Amino acid sequence: MQLLLKGGRLIDPPTGRDEALDILVTDGRIERIGKNLSESTAQVIELRGKVIAPGFIDMHVHFREPGYEYKESIASGCEAAAAGGFTAVCCMPNTNPPIDDESIVHFIHARSRVALGGLVDVYPIGAVTAGRKGEHLARLAELSAAGAVAFSDDGESVYDAELMRRALEYSAMFKKPIIQHAEEPSLTKGGVANEGYPSVSLGLPPMPRIAEEIMVARDIRLAEYTGGQYHVAHVSAAQTLDHIRNAKAKGLPVTCEVTPHHYTLIDEALSSFDTNTKMNPPLRTRDDVEAMKAGLKDGVIDAIATDHAPHSYDEKEVEFAQAPFGIIGLETALGLAVTELVRKNVLSLYQLVEKLSTNPRRLLHLPTIVIAEGEEANLTIFDPGAEWVVDPSLFRSLARNTPFGGMRLVGKPIGILNNGRAFWS
């Protein structure tokens, strides 16, 4: 099986390449790269004006299996990832049972190998604490050996300072990051929305920004003290970025990610009490959104990750306070990135590829994808100029919980190649 990708703009940060070239892929391997290639037996795909990049990775998704397959299964999640242009995802451990045991890691690997024939690489993230209870360490060595790429209690903070210290010390032995859902729980108890407009005008119990900032400040000191690798999930508050910026300036192994919704939406979107505007961390202010964009631009923010959090229709069809936190993001990520970042001159397409592929792979110590002759084809192909309107009924995800339905976006995935397979959106 041969594919000839004609005339696409090849953006490959690991080699620094950014030019229009043809790529001949034979049986999943890049056979030739060059200008004006021809191959009579190959299926030709015309890609003038389109982008070919090393496969995108979403380092923060919730694939609900095992335990909550009615929200999303590994199979449906992989389809959503493929449709969104991602060749890899990292799935968070708040499943039931949680990923705090090697058998769950093996289970996820097994499930992902049969989903779309193993097209999408699914990298499990192990729990930091046993049962995600925040009391004692999970078996990080066992999880690491089984293939967990990082550790997180995402959904909950590792709030016990001593435990966080030990987790950073212990995980450093395997050179794997602790990914913190940064939230000082005593400051957000009962909270459902940002402190500010939603708490003042809508009477919603507040989750102040300082809850995130304080936890990150503490953790950075612990990371410095222990030498552990620390990554902040879904940064949402402007002040949090100041701490991360300072840590990076000191040369500490501290990184962070931002979600598309935290650089797109503000807390005033909650005015109709739509439960698809309820997530944790909550939507913040315009200043925070601007800070997220500035952080992406100046490099403080390493990666874009969606925090894809599927919930069933009925779970979100309740009063705001009762609804679970979270929205899905895999199938709108690229469109929101091009629309909000590239079109608004926050990032170049090249920098966008770094945030969606190169940087997250590097901080997770995953193999670098190189677009070169002889390499396996692990590619994301997208059209940076395609305009479309988000229609959640067309999503591959089992879930529909998105606040972006009806939104007009620019930038759309065309397809992905990975593990000898292809998927065309």
Add this chain to the structure above:
Amino acid sequence: MPLHSKHLLGLDGMSREDLQLILDTAVSFREVLERPIKKVPPLQGKTVANMFFENSTRTRLSFELAERRLSADVLGFVATGSSVSKGETLKDTARNIEAMKVDMVVMRHSAAGASHYLSRVIDANVINAGDGSHEHPTQGLLDMYTIREKHGRLNDLHVCIVGDISHSRVARSNIFGLKTMGARVSVCGPATMIPREIDRLGVDVYHHLDDVLPTVDVLNVLRIQLERDAGRLFPTIREYRQTFGITRRRLEKAGRVMTIMHPGPINRDVEISADVADSEHSVILQQVLNGVAVRMSVLYLLSTRN
């Protein structure tokens, strides 16, 4: 002239014209309540469901009386006795009730935004009878009605709301409505009970009663929830009483006559002393009576939209 909205979910964003219309219409219903026969026919043949997911004797009785005075058929429940305790969702409960051909739903709920949500999933008119710490629009309206009745106007009056503003739906509805009508609104209470960024609402903030009382025309004293976050928002009832309790002595010190309001139920000798609550400047019982008239006005105006 009909109301602009099909529902009464809150006073936030409601136009001056709509507020005026509700208050003006309430005047004629207030007259009805003085008649020997206190019943009028506008809602004859209409059915109103009172869904109270939180008990509130005062508000529930006030709505029920308003509905009956307008000749509506009335049904309702308080959550403890209903299917809610069996785990049914709000949507299912409401749609089941609506399936019995109910025209209007009055709902009290502990979650902010519950009535907004309800208005999206049923066709009936929805009246918010209090949603969490968000709004209690008919309370705001009856407070405005009572102030207007006493002072003849709302604009340029200084209304001060005292107590736990953060958790008060009464405060929010009063602030939204009074600001639209041109009143000056201030809040006074412990810093722990004033929400951050309250300046968004255009109110002045005080933490010492003696600073604000000398300029106040209307003092609206909120009930202190004795059980709330025991000891975390204020240390003791005694300290609250001594710092923020409204007493005759404190009012005399201010040297100004002001109207005293309270949405009830009163914790006597906590947020307000008996000699103030029962004084000649207190309009607390007028508020209760006006509440029936204002609710009649809202029910009537919403029913005539259809």
